[in-house]
Amino acid sequence: MKIRVLGCNGAIGNGGGTTALLVDHDVLIDAGTGVAVLGDDELARIDHVFLTHSHLDHMAYLPLMIDAVGEARESPLVVHASRATLDILQKHVFNNLIWPDFTRIPSADAPGVRFEALEAGERVVLNGRSVxxxxxxHSVPAMGYALCSDEASLAFSGDTTTNPAFWSALAALPGLRYVIVETAFRDEQIALAHAAHHYCPSLIANDLRGVELRAELLISHLKPPHGAQILEELRAALPDIAPDALRALQAGEVLEV
Ligand SMILES: [Zn+2]
Ligand SMILES: [Zn+2]
Known part of the structure; x- marks a missing residue:
């Protein structure tokens, strides 16, 4: 499968979008502002959205895209997330105040969106592709996702802070090729990283102690003005990772597993 990075920044500005990964033509991982690069025909072909969590930078375009593609689609868009995340969306977004309740519109029998709960460790298989x-x-209920074909895998941390369970879960993935991990903060902001439940370079280095990582490490959620500094700190904190196996994820690039 092909994974196209629509957006991977930790903030908007200078044309960069927030987290959204398009898998082939029909699956979206998060629906941040990166989704804005898609045309209406591309939006209408998306059948499944997997959300890491309820924060705006990961779901801002979900309500808008449901509305945009409604007439072009014959089946509801299926949104996969933890039960806790789906409850937050229902209560705080699709509540007929912030946005119409598309789980019942245009009708309860044929809604614009259908929610499917899943929990960490669960697998959804879509035409031979495993999620x-x-x-x-994180500061709210959150998950990451792995995308696995028969031979190869990509793992995505979502938003997270110190998370040894994520790194140990990678061992079970076939042919791990890429690990996309967030690093939202610089090391001088470690107190903020703890408070906001994000990674900074030294926290990743702590988690990776004793982990044998045979995959490219791609960094996402960088805040645009500090991206270069965060990468420098990561390279210093992770001297065992070859320079060409550690870089910033780029909007527009396509990864294949
Ligand atoms: Zn978040
Ligand atoms: Zn975020």
Whole structure:
């Protein structure tokens, strides 16, 4: 499967979008502002959205895209997330105040969106492609995801802070090729990283102690003005990782597993 990075920044600005990964033409992992690069025909072909969590930078375009593609689609868009995340969306977004309740519109029998709960460790198989929910540790209920074909895998941390369970779950994935991990903060912001439940370079280095990682490490959720500094700190904190196996994830690039 092909994974196209629509957006991977930790904030908007300078044309960069927030987290959204398009898998082939029909599956979206998170629906941040990166989704804005898609045309209406591309939006209408998306059948499944897997959300890591309920924060706006990961789901801002979900309500808008459901509305945009409604007339072009014959079946509901299926949104997969933890039960806790789905409950937050229902209560705080699809509540007929912030946005119409598309779980019942246009009708309860043929709604615009259908919610499917899954928990960390569960696997959803879509036409031979596996999406596996991975543990995350964030300020709200959160998960990461692995995308697995028969031979190869990509793992995505979602938003998380210190999370040994994520790194140990990687051992079970076939042919791990890429690990996309967030690093939202610089090391001088470690107190903020703890408070906001994000990674900074030294926290990743702590988690990776004793972990044998045979995959490319791609960094996401960088805040645009500090991306270069965060990468420098990561390279210093992870001297065992070859320079060409550690880099920033780029919007527009396509990864294959
Ligand atoms: Zn978040
Ligand atoms: Zn985020």
């Amino acid at each position: 596996v929910a991975l543990p995350a540790c």
